[in-house]
Amino acid sequence: MPHWPLPDPMARALALAREAAADGEVPVGAVVVKDGAVIGEGRNAPRRDHDPTAHAEIAAIRMAAAALGAERLTGCELWVTLEPCAMCAGAIVHARLARLYYAAPDPKGGAVEHGARVFDHPQALHRPEVYSGMGEVEAAELMRGFFRERR
Numbered sequence: 001m002p003h004w005p006l007p008d009p010m011a012r013a014l015a016l017a018r019e020a021a022a023d024g025e026v027p028v029g030a031v032v033v034k035d036g037a038v039i040g041e042g043r044n045a046p047r048r049d050h051d052p053t054a055h056a057e058i059a060a061i062r063m064a065a066a067a068l069g070a071e072r073l074t075g076c077e078l079w080v081t082l083e084p085c086a087m088c089a090g091a092i093v094h095a096r097l098a099r100l101y102y103a104a105p106d107p108k109g110g111a112v113e114h115g116a117r118v119f120d121h122p123q124a125l126h127r128p129e130v131y132s133g134m135g136e137v138e139a140a141e142l143m144r145g146f147f148r149e150r151r
Contacts, residue, residue, distance in 0.1 A: 009033050009079035010103060010135040016043040016056065017081045017142055023048060027142045030056035030080040032064035032073065032097075039076070040064030056080060057088035061095050072096045081139040083110030083132070089118035092128060099129045103139035 009031045016029025020043040032040035042059020046052050057080055064073055077099040078092060083106040092100060100112065111118045112130060119127045 007079075007101075007134065009038065009077070010081075010101065012038065012041065013056075013079050013081050014103070014135055014138055014142070016041060017139065020044040020056070021142065021146050027146050028056040028080065028082045030060040030078060032060045032076050032078055034064070034068070034073070034076045039067040053087065055085065055088050057084055058091055061091055061097075065095065074098065077101060078128075081135065082106050082143070083112050083114065085109050086111035086116045086118055089116070093118065093124050093126050096126050097128050099131065101131045101134055103133070103135035104143065105132065105136075 013029040013031045017027040020029060021027035025044040025047055028044045030042050031038055040060040040063030042056045042063060044056050045054040045059070057078060060078065061073065064076060065071055073095040076097050078097050079101045081103045083102050083104065084092060089111045102112070105114065107114050113132065118124060119130065
């Protein structure tokens with residue numbers, strides 16, 4: 001499998017994931033991009049914030065929505081290091097993100113191509129384009145290392 005340089009948004013998401021890991025959080029980072037510019041970013045912080053909804057994707061979406069002054073992120077892309085869970089996939093639908101790029105699959109907790117498959121439900125009012133695998137090696141190793149240290 002060839003190893004190509006990562007696009008800047010995924011490289012930034014991985015840097016945010018490393019920050020989360022350094023703080024004892026599950027290493028997930030996310031970036032929202034519109035017209036090539038980062039307008040929102042976040043990292044996992046449920047423990048720090050005492051908030052079970054403080055996922056990287058939610059933080060990035062909130063920051064992007066505030067930057068645009070709108071609840072719809074039409075034309076925006078979300079770059080995240082791990083396949084989103086059901087909560088985050090639901091937020092992606094409601095935000096009307098155009099594209100989702102995620103690095104590593106999450107067979108246990110993911111809800112895009114695993115588990116609930118939120119975007120495939122008839123109730124999903126919006127379905128973003130989904131691309132996976134960019135940065136998978138780096139993101140998966142970051143996760144493995146994080147959990148290896150805790151066992």
